[in-house]
Amino acid sequence: MVPTPGPPARRARRGRRPKGRGDAREDILRAALHEFARRGYEGASVREISRGARVDPALVYHYFGDKEGLFVESMRAQMHPPSEGEVPAKGSRSERAERVVRAFLDRWGGRGEPTPLLALMRSASSDPEAAALVRDLFARQIVPWAAASLPSGDIDRSVALIGSTLFGVAFLRYIVRLEPLASASAEDLGRWIGPALLRYMTESLD
């Protein structure tokens, strides 16, 4: 990191726009994702993030407590489970599987660089603490949602296997850019990996 001229606090203040409460929070989350994607969890700094969001670093601490809180919150915003609108509880199994694939793709690779995915994979693979935070997100966020919408059974396992299917595709599609995954449509992907997802969503695996 190259030191920038001038006191950082003043630079941040100078660049700051008047913002509503929600705007600033959103800007911080967006800047955090970008910074975690670029440098990974360990390399990212709250100072750099607040500069990217054009807010005072104190505001970051005010909203998120510390870098760990900020990482969890920026990931949580991307890992929130599909809503009822995205994946209706009714509908055929294959429709639902395709919807899960589509919800995931919209969230992680909608436009351009899949920043959240890069942030997560780079952070987790370079830092055990970030990996632990991802684990917590699964336990606190994804599993409770799944428990309400998947049939009974080993929910932890179902969630882990669904997650592994989606992460694996995302790694080869967005990071390695391996064909034909890289340029497949959501429909293609739904058809290819849908049956595996469906099985994890609906069947006993033993």
Place this chain on the structure above:
Amino acid sequence: MVPTPGPPARRARRGRRPKGRGDAREDILRAALHEFARRGYEGASVREISRGARVDPALVYHYFGDKEGLFVESMRAQMHPPSEGEVPAKGSRSERAERVVRAFLDRWGGRGEPTPLLALMRSASSDPEAAALVRDLFARQIVPWAAASLPSGDIDRSVALIGSTLFGVAFLRYIVRLEPLASASAEDLGRWIGPALLRYMTESLD
């Protein structure tokens, strides 16, 4: 990186043991994996790798040409497809799927830290050049093997989907350490993800 005292060439020479041709090459590959896992492709240096292998840097260039050649070779050694012994061409479909899972686990997570996997995921997710090398490995190494052992069809797609299944499990098992994937046996994993692998290995997906 902290500069070490004394001229590096002399240090390397001092630590060097007499080695057979194959030994030194193996030592370099091992040290390279370790270094790529620690620092990613961009951050790793041939100097540091030769120090780890206790050989003169010139020998690294002699064997592998440059850092790119060394990366490709150290990954290739880990990505070579399962041998006939590991995954017999005969055998039931479910046996073969379980053998593929087992061959992958042996190679990537046999003992302790899954260094090759970390090296690959960290390098690819932090560096487009490393991602391109991984892509090349698929095209030059994995696909030709698969073409000889999978039924006809879209081989690129089958290989990509098999790869995505294994990488996804590996990411959650070794990096995030998410249960129950983290402590599952190869048998469990074969039972859970085997059907998906089998489908990619044997069925038309259209």
